[in-house]
Amino acid sequence: MLGAVLSDSFTLNPVTPADSHHFYGYYDKSPWNADDQQLLAHSSPFVDRRPDVGDRAGICLFDTETGERTVLGRTDAWNFQQGSMLQWLGPDYNARVAFNDRQDGQFVTRIHDLETGTRRTIDAPVYTVSPDGTTALTLDFERLERMRPGYGYALPDSVTDTELRSIPENDGIYRLDLESGDQELLVSFSELCSFRHLDSMAGGDHWVNHLMFGPNGERVAFLHRWTVEHGGFHTRLLTIDPDSGDVECVTDSGRAPHFTWRSPTEILAWSRQQDTITDASKSGVFDNPILKLALSAVRAIEIPSWIRQNVIGDRFYLFDLDSGEITDVAPGTIDRDGHPSVTRNGRWAIFDTYPTDDGVRELFLYDFDTESRIDLGTFDSPTEFVRTARRCDLHPRWNRAGTSVCIDSMHEGTRRVYEIDVGDVVDD
Numbered sequence: 438m439l440g441a442v443l444s445d446s447f448t449l450n451p452v453t454p455a456d457s458h459h460f461y462g463y464y465d466k467s468p469w470n471a472d473d474q475q476l477l478a479h480s481s482p483f484v485d486r487r488p489d490v491g492d493r494a495g496i497c498l499f500d501t502e503t504g505e506r507t508v509l510g511r512t513d514a515w516n517f518q519q520g521s522m523l524q525w526l527g528p529d530y531n532a533r534v535a536f537n538d539r540q541d542g543q544f545v546t547r548i549h550d551l552e553t554g555t556r557r558t559i560d561a562p563v564y565t566v567s568p569d570g571t572t573a574l575t576l577d578f579e580r581l582e583r584m585r586p587g588y589g590y591a592l593p594d595s596v597t598d599t600e601l602r603s604i605p606e607n608d609g610i611y612r613l614d615l616e617s618g619d620q621e622l623l624v625s626f627s628e629l630c631s632f633r634h635l636d637s638m639a640g641g642d643h644w645v646n647h648l649m650f651g652p653n654g655e656r657v658a659f660l661h662r663w664t665v666e667h668g669g670f671h672t673r674l675l676t677i678d679p680d681s682g683d684v685e686c687v688t689d690s691g692r693a694p695h696f697t698w699r700s701p702t703e704i705l706a707w708s709r710q711q712d713t714i715t716d717a718s719k720s721g722v723f724d725n726p727i728l729k730l731a732l733s734a735v736r737a738i739e740i741p742s743w744i745r746q747n748v749i750g751d752r753f754y755l756f757d758l759d760s761g762e763i764t765d766v767a768p769g770t771i772d773r774d775g776h777p778s779v780t781r782n783g784r785w786a787i788f789d790t791y792p793t794d795d796g797v798r799e800l801f802l803y804d805f806d807t808e809s810r811i812d813l814g815t816f817d818s819p820t821e822f823v824r825t826a827r828r829c830d831l832h833p834r835w836n837r838a839g840t841s842v843c844i845d846s847m848h849e850g851t852r853r854v855y856e857i858d859v860g861d862v863v864d865d
Contacts, residue, residue, distance in 0.1 A: 443814040458852040462520030464776040464832040513539040526570035587826025780839035789831035
């Protein structure tokens, strides 16, 4: 039987009802409005398969005091990992809500004004929005879906059968003016490949993902990825100026699956100090077909955490963008990758872990000041969802005050949003 075990002093409070499926999505956005009285979520008519074209999720607003639900609309552009990029718009984070949708076969943005009840449509989808709510950076969700199924949006068969250009000059990261609707290409894949070029780029298919504005809106962090000859893909973590398109490298070690901003000049990321796989590839070791097959087998299993940390060098690092200093975060305390989110004052982080083969996920706080970990609990997930695009990661997110976190979980059988009050801990 599925369930959850909460540590002493913490209570799990459901935000969404038990008789229907709801979730928010990714960990990079807060679903709460400015005063933490309203919370955004998606409703889903199913959880046993990925969305197809025409499947619509509800865009919902919950009163965190009464539990009352208001349906703002529906969307045909969503997935279980990141939803529809549903988010509050600054600078007030109270009056306007944005989400992606599909109209006449094209992905668009809907901006819903809660005060007037009106809605605008912009002829391009959003990914990340500046703190002042005026500018979005976005990408080609068709390319994203084809390169990372389950992170883009469902596509018609007629689209998936077409050829995908490896390094296009007319695709990349776009800047979108949310007032005028004007869109322009900020940096192309061709330009990204010219920046600190690596030999492995030439034969790979390229995409970008996980665009995230920094706290002051001056830079946007993102992942540049491409397939590599020996299988899998190479990842480098970059930042870009949303106005000039100037690109800087945070790490090109080959691995940086999850990150978050700790401050305008600091990024916390699960990474490694060097690309051990690429280094081995350059030496010719994977020319041996047996070793190449072995590498594919290793990718299909969960590597023990002590090997990841002590042999491969995978761990959380804090990257200082000004000084270039790289600091190990919680060595020996946090031994697995997860989805980190940091309070606005930069002191507290909330982490989850990916589910084990038995479906168990951990949730815990980390105090940067005392370098200590506080476990909140463990949460079961249906084992048939593990390692699929339908999985229900916890994806923890802070409220605006930095006193509560919310998660998505299926430990009671229904996909739901839950809140945990951590104010007594973080206020000490």
